[in-house]
Amino acid sequence: MNKKSTARMAWMMWGLASLFVFYKYIIELSPGPLKNDIQNYFGVSITETGFLISIYYYAYGIMQLPIGLLLDRFGPRLVILLSLLLCLAGTFILTVIPSSGFALACLARFVTGLGAATAIIGCMKLISIWFEPQKFAKMAGLMMSVGMIGAGLSDNIIESVIDHYHLPWQDLLKWVCYIGVALWFMY
Numbered sequence: 001m002n003k004k005s006t007a008r009m010a011w012m013m014w015g016l017a018s019l020f021v022f023y024k025y026i027i028e029l030s031p032g033p034l035k036n037d038i039q040n041y042f043g044v045s046i047t048e049t050g051f052l053i054s055i056y057y058y059a060y061g062i063m064q065l066p067i068g069l070l071l072d073r074f075g076p077r078l079v080i081l082l083s084l085l086l087c088l089a090g091t092f093i094l095t096v097i098p099s100s101g102f103a104l105a106c107l108a109r110f111v112t113g114l115g116a117a118t119a120i121i122g123c124m125k126l127i128s129i130w131f132e133p134q135k136f137a138k139m140a141g142l143m144m145s146v147g148m149i150g151a152g153l154s155d156n157i158i159e160s161v162i163d164h165y166h167l168p169w170q171d172l173l174k175w176v177c178y179i180g181v182a183l184w185f186m187y
Helices: 003-029 031-044 046-062 064-074 076-096 102-115 119-128 133-165 169-186
Strands: none
Touching: 003 076, 003 102, 003 119, 003 133, 003 169, 031 046, 031 102, 031 133, 031 169, 046 064, 046 102, 064 076, 064 119, 076 102, 076 119, 076 169, 102 119, 119 133, 133 169
């Protein structure tokens, strides 16, 4: 591979990983604007709805060290693909659970958090592989900028889609899954 092809490949790898970071923030924050609908659907209190939303973060936090070890052992491509699959599975399961399945909804959200834990660390691993060490901070900063755009737009995008298309929350999350499937196939 010549230098130009290698540089193009590096940017492509970084771009895909950064899109995963963007996507991670969308799925992470998507229940926020949907919390009232989710609360009404499951017939639970605001505290229980908060638990459903926050269990994602417990899984995310628990997985930080294991994800680093898995990335070093198996490489970023396999770990990122499997992690994206966990995100998709958890989010999709959340969309098809009957209203009596609050415990399963919590488990689905937990699985989503397990998968999303790879996004930032996986992108940093790819940066360390594909870019010179002196570019690490710049590329990591760019990756976080992409992610923060996803975080910043998440509520607005979700609320706009709900207002414009009047989708139930489950259908909206299915569309979030479809975006994740497209990202998975790009890898």
